[in-house]
Amino acid sequence: MQAFRNCGLCASGNLFKGRTDFLVARRNMSVLRVSAACVQLLKDKTNVFCSSPVHQRLLRLARSKAVAFSVSSGLCAVPFTQVENLSHESLIRRASCLVTDSANTYLSQTTLALVDAHTQYAKALHTLIALQKRYITSIGKLTPAEEDSIWQVIIGQRVEVSDRLEECKRFESNWMNAIHICELSAEAAYNSGAEHACTATKTNLQVAQSKVEEIRKISREAKKKLAETKAEEIQRMAEYVSSIDINDLEDIPEAYLRED
Structure with a gap:
């Protein structure tokens, strides 16, 4: 420049x-x-x-x-919105929402546990049914040693069925408590003005009850099949005993004569 x-x-x-x-x-x-x-x-x-x-x-x-x-x-x-006034009504409404959240979590966990317990119980029942059917088809064809071996397996499976049933009862109690808590929390949320929390809790209740009812139906059907298998076993045993000579009753294995 x-x-x-x-x-x-x-x-x-x-x-x-x-x-x-x-x-x-x-x-x-x-x-x-x-x-x-x-x-x-x-x-x-x-x-x-x-x-x-x-x-x-x-x-x-x-x-x-x-x-x-x-x-x-x-x-x-841009004008920023002011924070909601911390009045007694708003604090109660927030607290009721927290209660419904906790109740829904408790319900979901107990429902999952109960459904899994009933599933395992139904599986144990079907295993026992299969063992019982195998035993029925082999009546009069096994040696005493083989007969005793099969009955040991059947007895062990019956113990497992009993344990699974006790587990179902224990989780059933927890699930019923969760149902009661969710009903109370939904009512509290509705009374405090938190309608959305009340609606969500009621929806979760319906879903949980529907799932539990489905798995209960499966367990009932398995128990019914087991009862039918027992009746078939008793009938088959009666036919076998009537078909042999009375003098040969001493040779019948003890498993055929026991009452289950």
């Missing part, structure tokens, strides 16, 4: 000093050409600087600052 000023001053001073002097005019033309060259050089330097990566980064930084300023200015103009 200093060179540009000097060139301009030289041109203005020498151009108007003497117009009649040819040599002076010729020298002034030289000065003009030098000044034009200076201007072109400065223009080229300016274009190079504007196209450089540094200049581009400066432009992006300036734009981002401008956007940030506009966003912050917009946020300042």
Whole structure:
């Protein structure tokens, strides 16, 4: 810029000093050409600087600052909502929502435990049914040792069925408590004005009761099949005893004569 000023001053001073002097005019033309060259050089330097990566980064930084300023200015103009007044009614409503959340968690856990217990109980029953059917088809065909071995397995399976049934009863008690707690929490939520929490709890109650009823039905069907198998076993045993000679009763294994 200093060179540009000097060139301009030289041109203005020498151009108007003497117009009649040819040599002076010729020298002034030289000065003009030098000044034009200076201007072109400065223009080229300016274009190079504007196209450089540094200049581009400066432009992006300036734009981002401008956007940030506009966003912050917009946020300042947005009115924020005030926090709900902590009145007794609002605190009770919040507490009732917390109670329903805890009750729903308790219900879901006890329902899952009860469904799993009934599932294992039904599996144990079906295993016992299969053993009983195998025993029925083998009456009169096994040796005393084989007979005793089968009965040991059947007795062990009956113990497992009994344990699974006790587990079902224990989880049934917990599940009934969860049902009662959910009903009370739903009523409390409704009375406090938390209708959404009340509706959600009632929906969870219906789903839990539906699932438990389905698995109970499976267990009842398995127990019914076991009773039918027992009746079939008794009938088959009576037919076998009536088909042999009375003198051979001493040779009948003890397993056939026991009452189950």
